[in-house]
Amino acid sequence: AQSVTQPDIHITVSEGASLELRCNYSYGATPYLFWYVQSPGQGLQLLLKYFSGDTLVQGIKGFEAEFKRSQSSFNLRKPSVHWSDAAEYFCAVGEQTGANNLFFGTGTRLTVIP
Amino acid sequence: DSGVTQTPKHLITATGQRVTLRCSPRSGDLSVYWYQQSLDQGLQFLIQYYNGEERAKGNILERFSAQQFPDLHSELNLSSLELGDSALYFCASSVGGSGGRNEQFFGPGTRLTVL
Numbered sequence: 528a529q530s531v532t533q534p535d536i537h538i539t540v541s542e543g544a545s546l547e548l549r550c551n552y553s554y555g556a557t558p559y560l561f562w563y564v565q566s567p568g569q570g571l572q573l574l575l576k577y578f579s580g581d582t583l584v585q586g587i588k589g590f591e592a593e594f595k596r597s598q599s600s601f602n603l604r605k606p607s608v609h610w611s612d613a614a615e616y617f618c619a620v621g622e623q624t625g626a627n628n629l630f631f632g633t634g635t636r637l638t639v640i641p
Numbered sequence: 642d643s644g645v646t647q648t649p650k651h652l653i654t655a656t657g658q659r660v661t662l663r664c665s666p667r668s669g670d671l672s673v674y675w676y677q678q679s680l681d682q683g684l685q686f687l688i689q690y691y692n693g694e695e696r697a698k699g700n701i702l703e704r705f706s707a708q709q710f711p712d713l714h715s716e717l718n719l720s721s722l723e724l725g726d727s728a729l730y731f732c733a734s735s736v737g738g739s740g741g742r743n744e745q746f747f748g749p750g751t752r753l754t755v756l
Contacts (some may be wrong), residue, residue, distance in 0.1 A: 529754060548736070550735060553752070559742065563747075567648060568749075569749060570643060570731060570747035570748050570749045570750055571731065571733075571747040573744060573745075573746075574743070577746040578742055588690070621742075627672065627674075627689065627696075627697075627735060627737065627738055627739050627743050627745070628689050629674075629686065629699050629745065630686065631676075631684035631685075632683075633681060633683045634683065634684070
């Protein structure tokens, strides 16, 4: 069965510092991988996705993520965090065949301090 | 704004009651998904409809049901409500209904509080 682990429940970084949010997945084949962001009181917005090909994917708002098959990881990174990046971040796995539903990790809450 | 609308935004009700949550997908999207976000369970997939037919089922309780109408809007019905049903319910939509590459666009959610 698919599962997604986000080991960090809460991360605090200073504005301007770099950021890395961890995501590990368990899936029988190469999954489709996604990162979503949820701002307070808002729905989820897609930051980036990986289907195949180049393992470093670029997303919106200056985010990028790297797929590492050997580590079953898909970590999200940003070189310089802005105060507006404070939000909850969710990693998700989708299946290549069958239904299109997503399996989400438990999320990482990001706090940005000035 | 994702283009997915959900009503109502907030819902407060009592245990044992029944409620209906409504979702209108983005224009052109045929697939609708329902997710539940709670503190103890996280974000869980409940059910998916594609062009009026049930496509996939996740951790949806028997007390819950959904349907998608000919105009493609969807309703999630929650009955015999319990305190533990208090959660944020999201609807998402996508163009296609299978294969994993269809990007899902999420609505703002309906916050259900059961007292």
